Amino acid sequence: MDMLVVDLSRWQFAATAMYHFLFVPLTLGLSFMMAIMESVYVMTGREVWRKATLFWGTLFGVNFAMGVATGIVMEFQFGMNWSYYSHYVGDVFGAPLAIEGLMAFFLEATFVGLFFFGWDRLSKLGHLVVTWLVAFGANFSALWILVANGWMQNPVGAKFNPDTMRMEITDFMAVIFNPVAQAKFVHTVSAGYVTGAVFVLAISALFLVKGRHVELAKRSAVVAASFGLASALSVVVLGDESGYVATENQIMKVAAMEAAFHTEPAPAPWTIIAIPGADGEPIWSLSVPWVGGLITTRSLDKELPGINELVDRAQDRIRSGMVAYDALQQIRADGSNAQARTVFEEHWADLGYGLLLKRYREDVQNATDAEIALAAQDTVPAVWPLFWTFRIMMGLGFFFIGFFGLWFYRASRGWIDTNKPLLWLTVFLLPTPWIAIEAGWFIAEFGRQPWVVEGVLPTFYAASGLSVLDLALSLSFFVLLYTTLIVIMVMLMVRIIKAGPKEKLLTPDDEDDFVIATLPATPANKELAP
Template identity: 75%
Template sequence: MVDPIVVDLSRIQFAATAMYHFLFVPLTLGLSFVMAIMESVYVMTGRVVWRKATLFWGVLFGINFAMGVATGVVMEFQFGMNWSYYSHYVGDVFGAPLAMEGLMAFFLEATLVGLFFFGWDRLKPVAHLAVTWLVALGANFSALWILIANGWMQNPVGAAFNPDTMRMEVTDFMAVLFNPVAQAKFVHTVSAGYVCGAVFVLAVSAMFLLSGKHLELAKRSIVVAASFGLASALSVVVLGDESGYVATEHQKMKIAAMEAMYHTEPAPAALTLFAIPGSDGRPAFEVQFPWVLGLITTRSLDRDLPGITELTEHAALRIANGVEAYKALNALQANRNDATARAGFDAAKADLGYALLLKKYRPDVENATGEEIAKAALDTVPDVWPLFWSFRIMVGAGFFFIAFFALWFWKASTHRIEKPRWLLWVAVAVLPLPWIAIEAGWFIAEYGRQPWVVEGVLPTFYAASGLNFWDLVISLSFFMLLYTALLIVMVWLMVRTIKHGPSDKLNFDQSIEPVETATIAPAK
């Protein structure tokens, strides 16, 4: 059994590198579509300011994209270094979408990004516009495969444990691909990235207006950011509702923990807006909205939501049944032709992962006591209050962005962008909020499924490599220093680019004719 401290350090290391990496991903997703929209307007109207805007935001996109690639590569190596048993146990399933993401990110997307930057004077405007849209789509396809892999960890469909190979194997790749959890996560995550990009563009443009620089570019950028941001913010909330619904179907304990719901809520369940924990960790005071949670999570008025206590009791039953699967598996290892053991394993194999929770308490799972089963069942409850408040930070930010972009959309529509100045300062101050909301969302997704690295299949503590304490301390310190240095470099480059403003190094002295009235010629 792996030392618990080693497991915790492995988790901290992966969490740190993943959350650092995801500082860059949302902005890449958002800026890619902002660039595509702006270049589309340039090609249709022929106005040089739109080309200048596309290039300016494109440079910032390029800086962020490079840092995202640099921080993302390391994460994939950690599956082999820190989580070797995870890679052995589920690598046949997890490896396929991960490989596809590598192809998308490092071959397709990187090639297209190169064409975007170096193809302005070599491609016709319509051809270059197609490249820009492909950059945006490529970034999203790259995210799709990662979220398919992550969605499978949340809801492991289309795969089964093979007692002969002692590994999870794909049984239905289409089920893995169209996993409802993965699809809901994808659309919700990329929409959050679009919000991040829109907030970034609006905040930087507000800085330009406050300083009296690059006014035409700033005004046009705010129009695009306000429109794109409003649509994206609405999408985030709507698609977040879908994520809540699928989580209710497949991760009931996560939903119960997010709501600090210790007992089953009769239908329709109330949504807790605010709560104060008591001395026993349970809510001592709470403010609730009747019916709302039931409507969001069950789409009905007659379905109860199980609470933590009842789900823990159900987990104990699954652990006990999993012990029977574990016994049968041991018999199959001794004699693969044992028909009785195979039949027994097939009957209980769905709960084999629950039996592995007992490995925390004893190596001979088949001899577990009732007390140990009860302890293992309690381990299925994640820490409630960090999830409770992270969820409310994320949701609160989502509704704030709807109001924020609706206001700026109205101001852009009525040509009141420059005043009042205090609202421009608000736009600048809002800049960190999308990252806070996005990181809170990832915390909910990953921390909320503990103690599982693959829901119901493989406990986190059982998936870690057998590294020693100092291996992890040294590597964690190195990665934190490296990633912090990369983040500082990125911020410095971003700030320097923004201070310099839109570049005139390419030939902006000539425009192109609109597509409606003339054949487009290459820009000089």
């Protein structure tokens, strides 16, 4: 496989995924705050809460539509750009995606329609139930996507079948309750809640600075401050759990995030900052003793293996994978070869490591020591991009705790609109949760390299045989299209925010009134006016 084709395929999927995830977290966060605001409206009957629900619901709807449009393209790319991946693990990976599409997405989409067009058709309680179902549907949809992605990080509940040459499910419950998937789910949706809370707080702060829609802005800010503080705390706690799970299943990623080239005595220190040398290893670092070991292993006596030691371990697994590959070739030549099947059963878990040698030679079983060493070195992801991206994400996570803590304190005292510098700061902090989220996805996906499925299928082996020209054109097209869509969406959201809250949403029954209201003011049209 031409590595330029692989790199362009990765860039295309990364670009569409990063664009797509600009919309998803805001949808997750707004959905629950809408439900909270409408719950207060139903309990109190105060019209300002209804207006708030309508206003934030309109912004939710714009993001939901954009999320759907950009997400569908990603699923098509599995067949277009990653055809061998789809063949190799489609039986496993396709199941949660199908459930997400058939159950979660249709559930969410159905209730989104009822949310917008059911205000005057449903009772207050009935519409409130719909709004909560929209929120749960959005999160249910995210669950199945993250189950699929979690399996790519930790491929449990499946086994390679030498007769079909595919990974097949052996335990679907293990796939669903994969610890990596569960940790990723709670961490990701909590990050979405933080994004929604920062968004609501920033727009509310803007209204307060401008002196517009003050009552709605104050109440929205109170909800966002409370919801955001709980979410920010959960992001950090659940992020710690996600890191611990990664130590159990993706130790090379953790070592790269810490720039830990050498195994340190337990408990390992945690590096705050470091300067890389010419050979890639740090020449200077500022570290906190014990913290790294306590976070990653949750013990005082377990070592955190360094990159160099993990490369040595990879060489052993590659040699085992060579045995598995040789046995697989014998099975393909003679399906009744019982001895070859026995050998394959003993070594199949390392087959993916053997496939790393495909980058250097076709007959994997005859690889040289030098080629094995090169393949083992390939298991190390780019260290310093991961190192710094992780610290950006983590720093923002702790910042949000302090930020929402300050807002929660001021809201509890009734000091919502008394500090204009804080209000302006809140407005300017609007992009920060997206920076943290995109950094998190970069760590998760870039840190998994060279694997598209950890330890099972190398990334270069999974791509389709497209031409460089095809990929360059399609990548350029997607970047141009998605950038245009984002510009349109931002302009639309700015227009909605400038217009402010409405008394009610446009419903089918209002359509005639809307048309008449937009007709030229002629005597005939005046007679039609309600």
